[in-house]
Every structure is written in C-alpha cells, then in structure tokens.
Amino acid sequence: MRKKRSRLKFSGTLIDEKTALSIVIENGVVVNLNSVESRVLSRESNSIIFAPLMLDAQVNGGFGVSIQDENIDDEKLLYLSRKFLSFGIAKWIPTVVTAPEEKMELICERISTAILSNSELAKHIPGIHLEGPWISPVDGPRGAHPKEYVRAPSLKEWQKYKKASRGKILYVTLAPEVDKDLSFSKHLLKDGVKLSIGHHQASIELLERAVDIGINMFTHLGNGIANMIHRHDNPIWFALGNDRVSCSLIADGFHLPKFVMKTIAMAKKVNKLFLVSDTTKFLGLRPGVYKEFGSEVELLSNGKLCLKGTPYLAGSASSLLDCLTVWYKYSGWKLKSCMKSCSAVPSKLLGIKFIPFRLKKGCFANFLVLKK
Structure with a gap:
C-alpha cells in the first residue's frame, strides 16, 4: 500500500x-x-x-505536566516537546526550581536520563536550567520560591546536581549577595556553566563585580526583585545600561506593563535581549480554579494566572509564541528583531546549536x- x-x-x-x-x-x-x-x-x-523556529530558555511545564513532578520521565517530556513544536518552539530548556535538595537532584537525574536515552528528546532539549536554590530568602526578591528551601551556596550540593544531570545543566540563576566573595560563582563558571542574576537584591557594587568575573545574564528582568528599589542605584537601570549583560524577559502582557516593555526595548540592543515564557503546567488548560502547592490558583480567560481572588500573579500560563505576539505589539521592534529574541539571541548566548533557517x-x- x-x-x-x-x-x-x-x-x-x-x-x-x-x-x-x-x-x-x-x-x-x-x-x-x-x-x-x-x-x-x-x-x-x-x-x-x-520565520525561524524558536527556543524557550525557561519552561516550568505545560499542558498539565510539571517539570517539578518527581515522576517526570521521557514520556511526559516527549509530550511537552511535541506540544511546544506545534507552537513553533523547536528547542526548550526545562527549569528546575527551588525545592528540597533530594528532589532537585532526582529531577535533574530524571531529565538527563530521558535526554540521553531518547534521540528525539535530545534534539529538542539541549539542557537544564537551575533557578535556585541559591537565591534571596527575602520576600519580594524571592518571588514564588518557597522560603524554607532557599539555601546558601554549597559546592557539595552543586556537585550532586552536576553528577545527577550528567553535565546537562546549561545555566543557573542565582543571587550574587548569597555568594558575596563570588567564589561559588567562579567555581560554576569554571565548570562551564552559564550564570544568570535573578531573584536577588544585590548592590550595584556587587553586580559590577559579578559581571567582571563573567556573569553576563539577568533572569526575567523586572521580576524577582523588591517592590521598592532605589530610584537610581537599582538592578533594572544597571542591566539596561550595561552592554556586557543580556536580559531575559517574560513578555506575556501580565508580568510587565506595556510601557515598561517599551522602555526596555528602547534601552537594550536586539542582540542583548531574549524572550522566555517561564510557563507552568497551566499553559493549555481551561480557565478555572486549580490546586497548586497547597493554594488555589485561578487561570482567567485572558490567560492570566493568579492566586484565586487576588490580582497577584501565580506564574505564567503563556507560550513563547504568545510572548512574541505581545512583544511585537508593544516593543516597537520589527518582526525580524522580535524573532531573533526568540531564537538566535538565546541560542548564541547559551551556546546551543540551533536549527538553521533555510x-x-x-x-x-x-x-x-x-x-x-
């Protein structure tokens, strides 16, 4: 036949x-x-x-699947990869967030095992992003990360994750102030891992020192910082005015107001800014109320995910394609530049071989x- x-x-x-x-x-x-x-x-x-296919460098889940699930496996990751591909996302980086050490180690091990044992997954998942546990314990900068599991940097703990992931950790988001002499950061950089500043309240002086040793990224600029910051000496101005650093951005229309997105677009060069979805398992689910981590969250019909009965965000439920659409609408950039922020820029920054646009x-x- x-x-x-x-x-x-x-x-x-x-x-x-x-x-x-x-x-x-x-x-x-x-x-x-x-x-x-x-x-x-x-x-x-x-x-x-x-247009070229896209790379999402920060993904917590989607379509009912959570990366933080201790039973995450190749079947669930393949399901996510195929779903993301239908949105034009050819490569994506699962994010392992602040949790007990044993759980983070287990998830790193399960993801790396799936990648190394499945050729289809290996094409779509270039590595892992650790967001925590080495972040600020302070309310505000800590964001939604559970305070009880935020920890001081430990090389012993890092070695566990490195071994469990079989070298598949691409980059780590951390707060410079929890590593004041930056010795821990220097060790990770020496191990070939990219570092990104996020969920922090570091001083400008410390940020300068962090950049001097080779930390050249900021995670989801404008989020994961204190509500009240100095009018001049603050990390947003520092990141926008420093050509040595690149910034990721959650341009879903909820994490940042449109005028903030426009300002960032005017301040940063095209090759120094990239979009991420930071999406959760609620992407693709029907609007409604769901239980998550002992709380009730509500997915609204407009795609906003918030704590039930409040205006407070409970994460993202938008795809990178949604973010591209919002960014194109409000940034003032040409579509070609917007697409670079979803493909060429993050792939070059993270050293990922990307599918050529031919x-x-x-x-x-x-x-x-x-x-x-």
Whole structure:
C-alpha cells in the first residue's frame, strides 16, 4: 500500500517582510520554491510570514505536566516537546526550581536520563536550567520560591546536581549577595556553566563585580526583585545600561506593563535581549480554579494566572509564541528583531546549536508560518 503524500502550499513573505515567496512542501520537504512579486499576493498571503523556529530558555511545564513532578520521565517530556513544536518552539530548556535538595537532584537525574536515552528528546532539549536554590530568602526578591528551601551556596550540593544531570545543566540563576566573595560563582563558571542574576537584591557594587568575573545574564528582568528599589542605584537601570549583560524577559502582557516593555526595548540592543515564557503546567488548560502547592490558583480567560481572588500573579500560563505576539505589539521592534529574541539571541548566548533557517528546495521545512 502506497503511503499517502502530504502536500502543503503557502504564499507569503520572509521574516524581513520584503521578500515574497511561493512554497510547496511534500512530506516535510520543500519541493518547490519561487520568488513572486509582493503586489500579486492576496490579502491573506500578504499576512503570512516565514520565520525561524524558536527556543524557550525557561519552561516550568505545560499542558498539565510539571517539570517539578518527581515522576517526570521521557514520556511526559516527549509530550511537552511535541506540544511546544506545534507552537513553533523547536528547542526548550526545562527549569528546575527551588525545592528540597533530594528532589532537585532526582529531577535533574530524571531529565538527563530521558535526554540521553531518547534521540528525539535530545534534539529538542539541549539542557537544564537551575533557578535556585541559591537565591534571596527575602520576600519580594524571592518571588514564588518557597522560603524554607532557599539555601546558601554549597559546592557539595552543586556537585550532586552536576553528577545527577550528567553535565546537562546549561545555566543557573542565582543571587550574587548569597555568594558575596563570588567564589561559588567562579567555581560554576569554571565548570562551564552559564550564570544568570535573578531573584536577588544585590548592590550595584556587587553586580559590577559579578559581571567582571563573567556573569553576563539577568533572569526575567523586572521580576524577582523588591517592590521598592532605589530610584537610581537599582538592578533594572544597571542591566539596561550595561552592554556586557543580556536580559531575559517574560513578555506575556501580565508580568510587565506595556510601557515598561517599551522602555526596555528602547534601552537594550536586539542582540542583548531574549524572550522566555517561564510557563507552568497551566499553559493549555481551561480557565478555572486549580490546586497548586497547597493554594488555589485561578487561570482567567485572558490567560492570566493568579492566586484565586487576588490580582497577584501565580506564574505564567503563556507560550513563547504568545510572548512574541505581545512583544511585537508593544516593543516597537520589527518582526525580524522580535524573532531573533526568540531564537538566535538565546541560542548564541547559551551556546546551543540551533536549527538553521533555510528556505531552499530539497531542505526540510524547518520553519515557522506566522499570520500577522
């Protein structure tokens, strides 16, 4: 019995929003590719954009699956990977957050085992992000991380995670002030791990020293800091005004007001800013009230996730594609620059080999079709 051929045809423009193309895809391969004049495109085709696939560098879960589940395995990770791929997210980094040492060690071990034993997963998950436990214990900067499990840096503990992950930890978010002499940070950098500043209340002087030793990232800028900060000497101004550091951003429309996003977009260069979803298991679930960590959270119809009956955020339930849409709307950046913040920028910063964006006859159709 002959296998039925899958055939798709698209007309639209490249991410530069100038070059118009007609593309035919059969069984996942580009079999025909022709340049066309943009003026002959229909109104619908004019709204079609061919773009690179995306990388989400901070994911806590989605579609009912939590990375913090002690029973996380290759089946659940594959389910997530395939779901994310339907949103144009070809690579993603699971985030292991502040928890008891044994639990964090176990989750690192289970994720790394799944990656190393499954070739499909290995294509989609380049490594692990540790967010905690070496963060500020103070209310505000600590965010939603449980205070009872925030800990002082320990090389012995780090070695456990390093061994459990089989070297798959790509980057660690920590607070510089819990490592005042930065000796712990220097050790991690020597181990080849990238470091990112987050959930902290470090002084400007300490931030300068941290950057001097090679820490060159800030995690979800504008979140995970104190509500009240100095009008001048504060970490947001420092990160925006320092070309040696790159910043991740949760541009879901809830974590940061639109005027803040616009200001950040004007201050940071395109190659120094990247978007993350920081999404949780509530992505893709129906609006309603859910139990989580002993509390009730509510997923609203607009996608906002908050503590039930309050305006306070309980995390993210948005995809990176949602964040791209919001960022394009409010940043003032061209779409090509917005896409870089979801692909080329984080992959280069984290040393991840990314799927090249090629539109050539005979190539696999590894690209995203967007509708403006």
